[in-house]
Amino acid sequence: MDQLNIQWFPGHMTKARRMMQESMQSVDALCEILDARIPNASRNPEIDALAAGKPRLIILNRSDLADPAMTKRWKQYYESRGFAVLDCDARSGKGASVFAPAVRSILADRLEAWRGKGQVGRKLRVMVAGIPNVGKSTFINRVAGRKAAQAGDKPGVTRGKQWIAVDSGLELLDTPGILWPKFEDPEVGELLAVTNAIKAEVVDREALGARFLSRLCAIYPDAVRERYKIEAEEGENGYDLLEKAAQKRGFLISRGEYDIERMANTLLTEYHSGKLGRLTLETPPV
Numbered sequence: 001m002d003q004l005n006i007q008w009f010p011g012h013m014t015k016a017r018r019m020m021q022e023s024m025q026s027v028d029a030l031c032e033i034l035d036a037r038i039p040n041a042s043r044n045p046e047i048d049a050l051a052a053g054k055p056r057l058i059i060l061n062r063s064d065l066a067d068p069a070m071t072k073r074w075k076q077y078y079e080s081r082g083f084a085v086l087d088c089d090a091r092s093g094k095g096a097s098v099f100a101p102a103v104r105s106i107l108a109d110r111l112e113a114w115r116g117k118g119q120v121g122r123k124l125r126v127m128v129a130g131i132p133n134v135g136k137s138t139f140i141n142r143v144a145g146r147k148a149a150q151a152g153d154k155p156g157v158t159r160g161k162q163w164i165a166v167d168s169g170l171e172l173l174d175t176p177g178i179l180w181p182k183f184e185d186p187e188v189g190e191l192l193a194v195t196n197a198i199k200a201e202v203v204d205r206e207a208l209g210a211r212f213l214s215r216l217c218a219i220y221p222d223a224v225r226e227r228y229k230i231e232a233e234e235g236e237n238g239y240d241l242l243e244k245a246a247q248k249r250g251f252l253i254s255r256g257e258y259d260i261e262r263m264a265n266t267l268l269t270e271y272h273s274g275k276l277g278r279l280t281l282e283t284p285p286v
């Protein structure tokens with residue numbers, strides 16, 4: 001099956017990228033929110049340049065939908081590369097309470113220096129950045145303990161920047177989700193589309209579902225068997241698998257013809273809502 005060539009870098013992202021570059025000067029640290037199911041594909045390759053040497057923190061969000069053992073491995077992987085890493089389920093708020101203390105610990109030297117200069121009331125400012133729809137605004141609301149930023153389950157909800165006070169000494173900058181001009185590896189585009197970081201309208205959902213079902217059969221055959229009652233046989237491609245699953249679900253169009261597009265959409269929706277279980281799609285390099 002051919003790989004999908006998904007690209008999505010609309011004008012509002014170019015604008016947001018520029019705004020973030022400019023705002024970097026006025027923040028003390030950068031907090032990068034990743035999707036714990038795709039901790040590599042959800043990392044913006046431009047983020048190091050954006051961070052401009054500022055202290056960093058990585059949040060593995062949507063940990064409720066990711067395989068806990070894999071989240072642990074990814075956490076260790078990024079820690080071994082010098083990052084402070086937290087895992088979080090921003091929807092329920094699990095993991096959010098340790099964020100503010102973690103920021104203060106990373107920036108302890110700066111706080112100390114400010115104290116030395118008599119700047120006792122000075123606030124720490126942290127930019128929260130990440131791919132579209134990863135949960136940045138939901139995370140900020142959890143950390144702040146109130147609904148200050150607008151959130152919603154589609155990419156592109158946050159359009160401008162917004163400062164949100166967490167407490168008297170910490171402010172967070174909510175930013176629009178951004179991607180980058182080109183996905184060098186087409187698989188990255190597919191993983192971003194599967195996790196709803198890419199607007200559904202720019203994606204061939206049937207082709208994406210077919211490729212995704214093939215991938216799941218290879219890495220999580222038990223989860224597929226349990227949910228869709230199918231098994232991948234030698235020589236079957238993703239469309240064959242979608243058809244078998246559509247048949248099991250009774251998605252009949254006419255005699256002997258099954259609705260594989262409906263099945264593709266069902267699969268993608270069910271994966272996103274966690275109905276297949278907690279499945280992580282990437283393994284950390286060893």
Ligand SMILES: Nc1nc2c(ncn2[C@@H]2O[C@H](COP(=O)(O)OP(=O)(O)OP(=O)(O)O)[C@@H](O)[C@H]2O)c(=O)[nH]1
Nearest residue numbers: 062090133134135136137138151152156157158177
């Ligand atoms: N299951 C689960 N859902 C989450 C989690 N965090 C956020 N969500 C959901 O993901 C959707 C997107 O959340 P937002 O906070 O709007 O995401 P965002 O990164 O601000 O998105 P943009 O502003 O569009 O870039 C919402 O429906 C949230 O409820 C999480 O940890 N687990």
Ligand SMILES: [Mg+2]
Nearest residue numbers: 136137157158
């Ligand atoms: Mg947002």
